[in-house]
Amino acid sequence: MRYLLAIVLAIGIALGLGGWSAKLAIDGGTNFDTVQLGPWVASPLIGTQDADPYARARLAKLAQLTLGGGEGIMFQAEEDDAGRRLRLECSYLLSGSTPAARFFTVSAHSDTGLVDLPQRGRPGWLTSNALLRGEDNGFTIAVGPSARAGNWLATDGSGPYRLTFALYDTPASAITGAAGLAMPSITRQECRTDG
Template identity: 70%
Template sequence: MRLLLSILVVCAIALGLGGWSAQWAVEHGTNFDAVRVGPWSASPFSGTPEADPYAKARRAKLAQLTLGGGEGIVFQAETDALGNRLRRECEYRLSGRTPVSRVFTLSAHTDEGQLILPESGRPGWLTSNSILRSEDNSFEIAVGPEARAGNWLATLGQGPYILTLALYDTPASAITGAAGLELPTILPDGC
């Protein structure tokens, strides 16, 4: 009887710890295959059969569609260039270039993955064909709650958020390292 009780206790502990660790990995993300470029990170294998199973489960839980290996790649940033967490009530300046792509989109999302939509009726994202560029093809985008002239992405409300830069039909989707990739810098512009 004592042996049976010991076996049941050990099994309960193993199932409890195993379930808790799997839930933690799904909720907090593991990104075993992550590629980092400054504050930006991407999982180039997320839309392929080689994807990390915990990342697959996280995307299924959040109901996120992934881009296939040849379709594009999605970079996300939770911090600015100084390493501080992005906050919706603060102002930031994105400047620079993106890797060659047919189209890119830039959007802001809550930590739960919901798109942050402005109240003004504007879309909650910018696309590469709707932004103003310099002669050298670089751009500057103001990100924050206060409307700005030029390129502006609204982040209304308070709390942390994630910037998402999706590159479609790009050679960067085949990357296995960050060498040679140039992504926009995210500099704080007041809070």
């Protein structure tokens, strides 16, 4: 009986530690094939058969679709250029030049999904075909809870979130890599205080 109890205890500890370590790897964002450009991070192999299992599990948990190897590449940022965590109660300025892509989207995601504001008629994303651009083909996007003139990506609430910059039909795909690609900067403007 003592031997059987020791076996059950050992199996319980092994399953518990295994489940805990898998959850830590999925929630912690451990990717084995990442490319980082400033605060922007991408996993070029995520939409291919060569993707690591933790990245696949993370995407399944977030219910996000992936881009195939030749379709494009998706970058995500959880911090601004100064290394501070992105917060829904703060305003940010994204500025840069239009990347080499046929089409791109910029969206805001919290841990529960897309930051969508249907009650105000503002989606939680912008598309490249609707952006105002400068003479040099560059763009500036205001991201935050307060309405801004020009390109504005509306967010609301409080807590951390991440920005997603998806490039479609681009030479910077999983097949060619993201070498030489310039991503927009993320600069914190101000944060609202409640109280």
